[in-house]
Amino acid sequence: MNALAALETGLLLGLYALLAGIWGVLFALAQLREMSIFRQSATVAYGLHAVAALAIVLSTPLGLGWKCLIVGSSLAFLALPPMTWRFLQHTHRDGVSQHDRKSSQHTARVVAGL
Amino acid sequence: MYRSQTLALKYFAAAITFFGVMTLTGLLSSYYYINPDFLFGILPFNIMKILHINTLVIWLLMGFMGSIYWFLPGELGRETAGIRAAEMLFYVFCAAVAVVAVVFVFVQYGGSNAVALWLINQGRKYVEAPRWAALGIVVIMVVFAYNVIGTAIAARKTTGIITVLMIDLVPLMLLYLIAFPAITNMSADLFWWWWLVHLWVEATWEVLIGCIMALALMQLLGTSRRIVEAWLYIEVALVLGTGILGLGHHYFWIGTPGYWLTIGGFFSALEPLPLLGMVVHAVYDAGAQHMKTTNRPALYWMMAEAFGNFIGAGVWGFMITLPQVNLYAHGTQWTVSHGHFAFWGAYACGIISVLYLVLQRVRDLAVVEGQLWKWSFAALNLGLVGMTGALLVSGFVQAFVERAIGGSTLSAFISAQENAWFVDGMVTRFLLAIVFTAGYVVLVWDVLTLGRRVPAAAVASAAE
Amino acid sequence: MGFDDPAFWRAGAISTITVMSIVLIMLTIDSLAAISPGGSHVPPYTVINQHIDYKFDSNRGFDVPVIGGPEPLFGTTLDEPAAAVLIDRGKMVIQSRACIDCHTFFGNGAYYAPDLTKAWLDPDWEGWQAVTGADTREGAMVKFLMDPEQYRTWTRAMPNLRITEAEAQSVVAYLKWMAAVDTNGFPPNFNQIEKQR
Numbered sequence: 001m002n003a004l005a006a007l008e009t010g011l012l013l014g015l016y017a018l019l020a021g022i023w024g025v026l027f028a029l030a031q032l033r034e035m036s037i038f039r040q041s042a043t044v045a046y047g048l049h050a051v052a053a054l055a056i057v058l059s060t061p062l063g064l065g066w067k068c069l070i071v072g073s074s075l076a077f078l079a080l081p082p083m084t085w086r087f088l089q090h091t092h093r094d095g096v097s098q099h100d101r102k103s104s105q106h107t108a109r110v111v112a113g114l
Numbered sequence: 115m116y117r118s119q120t121l122a123l124k125y126f127a128a129a130i131t132f133f134g135v136m137t138l139t140g141l142l143s144s145y146y147y148i149n150p151d152f153l154f155g156i157l158p159f160n161i162m163k164i165l166h167i168n169t170l171v172i173w174l175l176m177g178f179m180g181s182i183y184w185f186l187p188g189e190l191g192r193e194t195a196g197i198r199a200a201e202m203l204f205y206v207f208c209a210a211v212a213v214v215a216v217v218f219v220f221v222q223y224g225g226s227n228a229v230a231l232w233l234i235n236q237g238r239k240y241v242e243a244p245r246w247a248a249l250g251i252v253v254i255m256v257v258f259a260y261n262v263i264g265t266a267i268a269a270r271k272t273t274g275i276i277t278v279l280m281i282d283l284v285p286l287m288l289l290y291l292i293a294f295p296a297i298t299n300m301s302a303d304l305f306w307w308w309w310l311v312h313l314w315v316e317a318t319w320e321v322l323i324g325c326i327m328a329l330a331l332m333q334l335l336g337t338s339r340r341i342v343e344a345w346l347y348i349e350v351a352l353v354l355g356t357g358i359l360g361l362g363h364h365y366f367w368i369g370t371p372g373y374w375l376t377i378g379g380f381f382s383a384l385e386p387l388p389l390l391g392m393v394v395h396a397v398y399d400a401g402a403q404h405m406k407t408t409n410r411p412a413l414y415w416m417m418a419e420a421f422g423n424f425i426g427a428g429v430w431g432f433m434i435t436l437p438q439v440n441l442y443a444h445g446t447q448w449t450v451s452h453g454h455f456a457f458w459g460a461y462a463c464g465i466i467s468v469l470y471l472v473l474q475r476v477r478d479l480a481v482v483e484g485q486l487w488k489w490s491f492a493a494l495n496l497g498l499v500g501m502t503g504a505l506l507v508s509g510f511v512q513a514f515v516e517r518a519i520g521g522s523t524l525s526a527f528i529s530a531q532e533n534a535w536f537v538d539g540m541v542t543r544f545l546l547a548i549v550f551t552a553g554y555v556v557l558v559w560d561v562l563t564l565g566r567r568v569p570a571a572a573v574a575s576a577a578e
Numbered sequence: 579m580g581f582d583d584p585a586f587w588r589a590g591a592i593s594t595i596t597v598m599s600i601v602l603i604m605l606t607i608d609s610l611a612a613i614s615p616g617g618s619h620v621p622p623y624t625v626i627n628q629h630i631d632y633k634f635d636s637n638r639g640f641d642v643p644v645i646g647g648p649e650p651l652f653g654t655t656l657d658e659p660a661a662a663v664l665i666d667r668g669k670m671v672i673q674s675r676a677c678i679d680c681h682t683f684f685g686n687g688a689y690y691a692p693d694l695t696k697a698w699l700d701p702d703w704e705g706w707q708a709v710t711g712a713d714t715r716e717g718a719m720v721k722f723l724m725d726p727e728q729y730r731t732w733t734r735a736m737p738n739l740r741i742t743e744a745e746a747q748s749v750v751a752y753l754k755w756m757a758a759v760d761t762n763g764f765p766p767n768f769n770q771i772e773k774q775r
Binding site for chain 2: 582583584587588590591594595598599601602605606608609610612613614615618619620662665666667669670671672673674675676677678679680682683684685686687688689690691692693695696697700701702731732733734735737739745748756759760761762763764765766767768769
């Protein structure tokens, strides 16, 4: 493998992961604020992440197995923020119940004890 | 306040002190690259580096212990079991660290015999402390584990978080035993050494900080126990599910079979996934509070933990984890760039967050506010990210010039070190280290004066 | 047990950790055999009696160590127990002086000084024989280790660590043995420029 190509692959992999993170953050902000700018930015961020994934598949000297891993990870990165968000909403909705009241009483006792 | 919480304050004080030693020795270590005659013949680079990386481990361990000693009584509803032993051992711990450091500085090394390993320097990275001190650490950890487990037994109760913590402490302690043997075969030495280092910082420590953050979230945001427990189990499953075999990313080049390149590369490439989940979770938590809380520094440092962990450990690690890239990046300043960012994001930010939570209670503050925490937050994070960026430049150049072009010979090493871009990166790193150090000074100032500062208006009215 | 029940995720965590740990233990047992001296990747300590080279293997696609004919170190052929004693001593020197906190070994350690994985094979030693007045490569290495400040390589110097001659010889033996370990091609392109000359 050409050394410079290998090193450039490293930087591209970092960009790929960073863009996945930016997509996740913007997705979460879009859910919180419901402003179109966040939704659009999130889409752009994931789009750029997909471009990075494509660049890795088409232009880096990684083997086929590794390229499949990149594509698979991209799909996982796409699904992860919405799944996480839905589960957060679900658990927090559930939390407004006996469990939460018990927990806040517990917390009050802790604070009083301090 | 429980005695356990008083002890927690002592551990936090010691942790912040050793954080300062780490920062100072880091600053000085980085200066050697700029002035190679610095302390030559007096204090060699390796001793300064040993001080830097050992205080890193010590301050974080003390921060973990302080956090657990703080939260434990509230969790289990009673004083920590074995607290007297723990109180005494705190002073022994601090004294031992001081003695070890003094011997490192003034004795530095002995002969090639067991006496030197027992009394002076064991010469294995992160665990250079002589065997007598390593034994001391084992005792301290055993007592700490007793403090946690014994309290649960005495209270006849446990919680999900404490159960995870108790189970996590067992492998954490057992792994430390790897600090003892002197293994002749370097391949075997590094094989086991990586069990200790990786399964600490990419497994058991992650579970430990996860438990601490769960406890902190309940206090900071009033999050329900059921929620933090469910998320703790998810995090443990994903982090250990990827991290246990992710250990293989340290087994590419140490003489181990080639299947580790596939296994290690594959599993460690998955490691960023749970970290992204944590980032989304952090944004949710911040948003649910509209970033309003009675303790903004604690919230901001907790956000820094989630983001720093993802970027420092996740993104930076992802750059160099595939073996095709690692072949060139291995053992260069690129590794250093990743290491600094990862430790900072994964652990340091979380400890500082808990520190502010504790301070709010101790100083009896309805609201934690002020300018100082903002300045230290900015300087520490900008300094750290700046250092990381500078090291990335130097590391990339070193990977190319030394490994790719030069083939890693002695001359190739020198060529890379003298490369203009490399040098600029190391100078920039040093300058940003000064920024980081300034941020540390402001942090200490804030910690010492929080809740004790007289507001300007009160001073003015008193003067009238 | 539903998704919102912590017990579900607790079960998931326990099963995941169990499976991964079992696989790690199995792979560890296999690897320990490979990395023992005389195993598939790590040569016996008596390799220090032989010529060592590092050549491209077209099957594997990278450089691998090549063990050649007799080439005794310091003019003496050692049997297995004697070689083990010498290598053992070499590792004790390396640990007692904390070499790994300036240098890297298989790329692990600190980055202030060069990687020592293939230091035994470094082309620079030929020149150092003349500088140190030594007859052999190992002689030059010993002289350097005993007084690195006298034989400075560049502006960043190695300090004198009070290494005795016997200790220096054991370190050189250690480095020769290390150069024969199969590291899956690390470091890459070693000495390619020299080989092309």
